[in-house]
Amino acid sequence: xxxxxxxxxxxxxxxxxxxPFSRLVGARVTAFGDGGATLEIDVREELHQQNGFLHxxxxxxxxxxxxxxxxxxxxxxxVLTGGFSIQYLRPATGRTxxxxxxxxxxxxxxxxxxxxxxxxxxxxxETLCAVAEGTVLPVATP
Amino acid sequence: xxxxxxxxxxxxxxxxxxxPFSRLVGARVTAFGDGGATLEIDVREELHQQNGFLHxxxxxxxxxxxxxxxxxxxxxxxVLTGGFSIQYLRPATGRTxxxxxxxxxxxxxxxxxxxxxxxxxxxxxETLCAVAEGTVLPVATP
Amino acid sequence: xxxxxxxxxxxxxxxxxxxPFSRLVGARVTAFGDGGATLEIDVREELHQQNGFLHxxxxxxxxxxxxxxxxxxxxxxxVLTGGFSIQYLRPATGRTxxxxxxxxxxxxxxxxxxxxxxxxxxxxxETLCAVAEGTVLPVATP
Amino acid sequence: xxxxxxxxxxxxxxxxxxxPFSRLVGARVTAFGDGGATLEIDVREELHQQNGFLHxxxxxxxxxxxxxxxxxxxxxxxVLTGGFSIQYLRPATGRTxxxxxxxxxxxxxxxxxxxxxxxxxxxxxETLCAVAEGTVLPVATP
Numbered sequence: 001x002x003x004x005x006x007x008x009x010x011x012x013x014x015x016x017x018x019x020p021f022s023r024l025v026g027a028r029v030t031a032f033g034d035g036g037a038t039l040e041i042d043v044r045e046e047l048h049q050q051n052g053f054l055h056x057x058x059x060x061x062x063x064x065x066x067x068x069x070x071x072x073x074x075x076x077x078x079v080l081t082g083g084f085s086i087q088y089l090r091p092a093t094g095r096t097x098x099x100x101x102x103x104x105x106x107x108x109x110x111x112x113x114x115x116x117x118x119x120x121x122x123x124x125x126e127t128l129c130a131v132a133e134g135t136v137l138p139v140a141t142p
Numbered sequence: 143x144x145x146x147x148x149x150x151x152x153x154x155x156x157x158x159x160x161x162p163f164s165r166l167v168g169a170r171v172t173a174f175g176d177g178g179a180t181l182e183i184d185v186r187e188e189l190h191q192q193n194g195f196l197h198x199x200x201x202x203x204x205x206x207x208x209x210x211x212x213x214x215x216x217x218x219x220x221v222l223t224g225g226f227s228i229q230y231l232r233p234a235t236g237r238t239x240x241x242x243x244x245x246x247x248x249x250x251x252x253x254x255x256x257x258x259x260x261x262x263x264x265x266x267x268e269t270l271c272a273v274a275e276g277t278v279l280p281v282a283t284p
Numbered sequence: 285x286x287x288x289x290x291x292x293x294x295x296x297x298x299x300x301x302x303x304p305f306s307r308l309v310g311a312r313v314t315a316f317g318d319g320g321a322t323l324e325i326d327v328r329e330e331l332h333q334q335n336g337f338l339h340x341x342x343x344x345x346x347x348x349x350x351x352x353x354x355x356x357x358x359x360x361x362x363v364l365t366g367g368f369s370i371q372y373l374r375p376a377t378g379r380t381x382x383x384x385x386x387x388x389x390x391x392x393x394x395x396x397x398x399x400x401x402x403x404x405x406x407x408x409x410e411t412l413c414a415v416a417e418g419t420v421l422p423v424a425t426p
Numbered sequence: 427x428x429x430x431x432x433x434x435x436x437x438x439x440x441x442x443x444x445x446p447f448s449r450l451v452g453a454r455v456t457a458f459g460d461g462g463a464t465l466e467i468d469v470r471e472e473l474h475q476q477n478g479f480l481h482x483x484x485x486x487x488x489x490x491x492x493x494x495x496x497x498x499x500x501x502x503x504x505v506l507t508g509g510f511s512i513q514y515l516r517p518a519t520g521r522t523x524x525x526x527x528x529x530x531x532x533x534x535x536x537x538x539x540x541x542x543x544x545x546x547x548x549x550x551x552e553t554l555c556a557v558a559e560g561t562v563l564p565v566a567t568p
Contacts, residue, residue, distance in 0.1 A: 020190045021197035024166065048162045055163035056210075056223055057203030064198045081198055082394070083419065085227035085369055085511040085559060087538045089531040104557055105515040109393065109421070110366070112513045112557060114540075131530050131538060133511060133559050135367065135419070137393070224536070225561065227369040227417060227511055229396045231389040246415050247373040251535065251563070252508070254371045254415060256398075273388055273396060275369060275417050277509065277561070279535070304474045305481035308450065332446045339447035340494075340507055341487030348482045364514070365482055371509035 007077050009033065012069055015077065025061060029069060035103035037069035040096050043119070054092035054119070054129075062099035063115050063132035070101035071111040071136025082110065084134025092129040094119030104133075111136045149219050151175065154211055157219065167203060171211060177245035179211035182238050185261070196234035196261070196271075204241035205257050205274035212243035213253040213278025224252065226276025228259075234271040236261030253278045291361050293317065296353055299361070309345060313353060319387035321353035324380050327403070338376035338403070338413075346383035347399050347416035354385035355395040355420025366394065368418025370401075376413040378403030395420045433503050435459065438495055441503065451487060455495060461529035463495035466522050469545070480518035480545070480555075488525035489541050489558035496527035497537040497562025508536065510560025518555040520545030537562045 007015070012032040016022050016039075025047070031038035039062050041047070049055040068081045101115040117130040149157065154174040158164050158181075167189070173180035181204050183189070191197040210223045243257040259272040291299070296316040300306050300323075309331065315322035323346050325331070333339040352365045385399040401414040433441070438458040442448050442465075451473070457464035465488055467473070475481040494507045527541040543556040 015192060018192040019197060020188050021199055022191075024188050025199070046162050046166050049164075050157060050160040055161060055203075056206045057163055057167070057199075060202040060206050060226075061197075061199030064202050068198075081230065083227065083229035083396075084202075085225065087225035087530075087559065087561065088223065089538055090533075104513075105554065107516075112367075112515055114557070128531065131540070131559065133513065133557065135513065225538075229417065229419065231396055232391075246371075247412065249374075254373055254509075256415065270389065273398070273417065275371065275415065277371065299476060302476040303481060304472050305484055306475075308472050309483070330446050330450050333448075334441060334444040339445060339487075340490045341447055341451070341483075344486040344490050344510075345481075345483030348486050352482075367511065367513035368486075369509065369511035372507065 007032065007072055011077070012037070012072070022065065025058060027062065027065065032069060033073055035070065035073055037066055037073060037101050039066045039069065039099045042096050043094060054097060056088055059088065059092055059097065059117055059130050060086055062097055063117060063130065066099035066101035066115050067113045067132065067134040068136055070103050070113045074103050074106040074111055075136060075138045078139045079136050080139050082135040082137045084132050086130055086132040088130045090127070090129055092119050094121045094127065096120040098126065109137070149174065149214055153219070154179065154214070164207065167200060169204065169207065174211060175215055177212065177215050177248070179208055179215060179243050181208045181211065181241045184238050185236060196239060198230055201230065201234055201239065201259055201272050202228055204239055205259060205272065208241035208243035208257050209255045209274065209276040210278055212245050212255045216245050216248040216253055217278060217280045220281045221278050222281050224277040224279045226274050228272055228274040230272045232269070232271055234261050236263045236269065238262040240268065251279070291316065291356055295361070296321070296356070306349065309342060311346065311349065316353060317357055319354065319357050319390070321350055321357060321385050323350045323353065323383045326380050327378060338381060340372055343372065343376055343381065343401055343414050344370055346381055347401060347414065350383035350385035350399050351397045351416065351418040352420055354387050354397045358387050358390040358395055359420060359422045362423045363420050364423050366419040366421045368416050370414055370416040372414045374411070374413050376403050378405045378411065380404040382410065393421070433458065433498055437503070438463070438498070448491065451484060453488065453491065458495060459499055461496065461499055463492055463499060463527050465492045465495065465525045468522050469520060480523060482514055485514065485518060485523065485543055485556050486512055488523055489543060489556065492525035492527035492541050493539045493558065493560045494562055496529050496539045500529050500532040500537055501562060501564045504565045505562050506565050508561040508563045510558050512556055512558040514556045516553070516555055518545050520547045520553065522546040524552065535563070
């Protein structure tokens with residue numbers, strides 16, 4: 001569609017919106033470009049675990065997807081996350097989960113990306129709740 | 143509630159069912175005990191990414207939760223996943239995602255757990271689609 | 285030199301012996317082929333940390349290198365470890381450290397490999413002391 | 427020996443110097459305190475792999491140990507690395523390997539630490555060659 005291999009924020013939002021699971025979770029892209037991408041998810045009861053905190057699986061989904069989008073800013077639109085590691089720091093509460101990913105290194109065959117995951121309260125204050133690191137790989141254009 | 147620190151399959155199902163996000167995803171516990179736990183999720187369109195495969199975030203959710211449950215078989219019911227790493231091997235298709243986790247080592251302070259994630263087709267044939275490894279930590283009883 | 289892309293045990297030993305750091309550590313290849321590789325290191329005081337246990341850096345070296353060699357059994361001789369994760373299970377004591385790596389999945393662009401690290405006592409009994417998981421990448425022939 | 431649970435740079439150097447493997451590799455602590463620690467290793471032929479680059483096992487040793495020392499700045503002197511993940515970004519050349527670790531989060535039971543590994547050339551210019559992330563655990567005082 002676009003002659004450029006790069007995505008912009010509008011195109012990134014279109015990609016996210018074409019992921020049924022991202023719609024189910026309720027994720028949105030709030031920043032995209034220059035080696036970085038930010039995803040946000042408003043916390044709601046459906047995303048909780050049994051103790052009223054955000055489920056770790058929501059946090060790991062956000063890490064996985066933010067890594068992929070950040071990788072897409074340098075490798076183009078046809079990418080996937082090859083793998084990642086995540087460490088949970090504290091129970092996630094707050095209004096919004098924010099996953100901010102930054103490319104650390106990009107080669108031809110893969111990008112290495114780090115991601116900070118924070119919860120944001122009603123005053124906009126961020127609390128870091130998890131950190132992740134992963135690799136993003138280009139995939140053959142369909 | 144129960145005098146025993148250990149969970150059985152029925153109790154594990156009750157815990158999973160008390161996680162709103164696990165209900166949203168549609169996960170079930172199919173095996174639990176002796177250092178191992180298996181979670182399954184029937185694949186449906188809502189869990190896809192943009193190319194019709196299971197979203198990586200669903201696979202990472204399953205890894206995270208299967209690790210926690212396997213850890214719970216040795217550390218008792220009050221546990222959480224401290225962190226994990228996951229490698230995706232191939233696009234996940236098929237009828238059901240199966241996450242089979244096994245405790246590799248259990249100390250007092252943490253369990254180290256591995257998880258194989260496979261898709262299962264209509265004939266019951268499994269295809270490995272991801273592998274994960276993580277730590278499970280006991281938490282203070284609320 | 286060899287028309288075959290595959291290494292055999294003799295060739296693998298030659299590669300290890302051409303790594304100055306592996307000679308400094310004192311590693312040897314004891315099995316190689318069919319998606320698996322085993323490295324062994326005799327424990328000596330020079331490889332200790334401050335409490336008389338094997339230094340974690342020796343264990344991580346063994347994991348890194350066993351992963352690479354196992355990847356080499358399926359991807360050919362020109363490979364490197366792209367990254368790995370390791371969990372230490374207990375202090376490593378014993379006569380010999382044994383790192384046994386097995387390819388979990390091999391594609392064209394990378395192999396995903398798991399590694400069990402054990403110490404072996406004088407009677408040949410193994411005690412698992414760490415587990416690792418990583419990716420091995422083909423590199424362009426020099 | 428010291429009534430304080432905290433180490434200072436001098437004490438940290440003493441700990442490193444009491445690790446035979448760190449002496450074999452030739453590591454030194456160049457910064458220590460406030461949640462961070464830096465280790466340096468002068469590159470020499472003995473630390474190479476077969477193609478003349480620094481062996482990945484040296485880089486992973488440096489990551490492991492820098493993580494432990496950074497964790498020690500917040501958890502006290504009796505700590506060990508529970509596990510870590512590392513991604514190699516490019517072949518490591520240069521005069522010196524520098525591993526700079528920073529605590530991301532410290533709780534009572536563990537610290538989560540990130541580490542940047544760079545090579546430094548003769549002019550002092552740094553090139554990032556690997557990134558790592560791990561957990562540091564307190565251990566019972568001997």
